[in-house]
Amino acid sequence: MSAITVNKKVCLLGDFAVGKTSLVRRFVYDRFEDKYLSTIGVKVSRKTVVAPAAGRVIDLAMILWDLAGSEEVDKYRESYMRGAAGAVLVCDLSRPETFDHLPVYVDEFLVVNPQSQIILAANKSDLTEALRLAPNQIESYAGSLSIPYFLTSAKTGDMVEQLFRQLGRLLLAGDLAT
């Protein structure tokens, strides 16, 4: 039985340097870079996960849009977001302001893609000495949007696979519903 392949576009959204590129790099290539290289524009990567859905095995090809977090993109971001089925919101646990900005991205994304799935990654959980956001803050914000959240570390890989797999399940479940 050959699997059915489904393509889904997923955007990574969040302020600069929160770890969007690093999360994709960890998930797709299982690598990590300490050096910060600001993304400009967009880098698209593809990763296929195999997921069971409605009694079939489905190859879900996630087309990951790693968007730049800097202001320059603000004017294109909306067009970049078009046609996305899901988004990973990313904030940095050591920089509270990156958490405060999340609603801006959510609002923008939902205007373009009202039927999409969103998941929250509170990243850099390995920086135990420098954490400035409490897990219950993250939890209550995720709760208010009814979206799942994960405390991730692109550096150690903690919860990164779980994050993307959970989003994958949501994307397929959303498909079956329609």
Next chain:
Amino acid sequence: MDDSVIQMIWQRRDIAYAVTDLELIVKEVNGPQGLICGEESKCVGRSLYEICPELVGFEEILEGVLKGKQDSIKLDFVNREGAAGETRYLAMEEVPRRDSSGRITGIVHLVQDITVRGELQQQITQSRNQLMLLQEQIERQNLELTAANTELRRLDELKSQFISVAAHELRTPLTSIMGFVEMLLDKQVGTLTEKQREYLEIVQQNGLRLLDLTNGLLEATRLEAGRTELVLKPEDLVALVKTVVSQFQSELSKRQQSLFEAYSPGLALVLCDKARVIQIVTNLMSNASKYTPAGGHLSVEVKPAKEAGYIQLTVADTGVGIQEDDQAKLFSRWFRTKEAAALNSMGSGLGLYITRALVELHGGKIWLESQPNLGSKFHVTFPLAM
């Protein structure tokens, strides 16, 4: 325009293109190698979505382009990895392809290499982001420092409070002890033997020292906490100095010390707290007398200071003097020179500390000149009352 010119433009501008049919299957590829997909020859016959995953999600819009409902799709700064792992920046555009009759027959997928522009933009963004990260970090550190500072200030205040409460509590029983000792020495409750008198006098002397210390502590903590308030009025500094001098006459004659006074005539009034100035002058005079051997010479002088707007008081002696090393430490809390401690075991090490704080509270300065065994000169300035 002839085809070779067009080819030249494609090459010079780093532009490549792919043409598809209505099913979005690539039919033709042209332009510099590697821009459309790894190997141009392998692109033909594949779906546009395969060679350009960036277009996944744009299906409906592409449909619109094919139907002529939408002009084009543009994507700027698409990142791709080059053969050596380097980042290449591409600008992409999807435009309808029309035949000679104007009918849309597919899509033209245009790709331009804008790596040079992209790298420049990347460097600008990188520097800006790194600067902003640094700024965020500085702000966070500032916040932490402010918090730590507030905490320290609170602890310091608690310490001052504790000391002043303790000093107050010590003073009450001490005053009572001193009162009873005085009664005994006055023979109000009977005569004393010579030994009893001698010992009681030692008790009295040490009691006085203790009282002096507690008063000094109270005063120093008040000054440190900024709770000392001055009652500033225009005063005649010479008159205040003379008051102190007259109180010292008997002490000086007891120690056979001579005092030379020099007051410039017609000095203007200074702005000061009378009681505090008397305290300052008393402290300086008392030190001068204490640390000068019997038969030595003292002098007081009041004259306009070198610095305009100030009057200067100088108290000089021919006493033990102060080593250069000790001079800088002289005004700090609890500091006593070895020579001073040997001559007078009663001092607390708070006198000059308090004196300096009081002088500075007035807006004046205090400093000294001294040589071991030749004597010391203490200078104090007070601001003129305008």
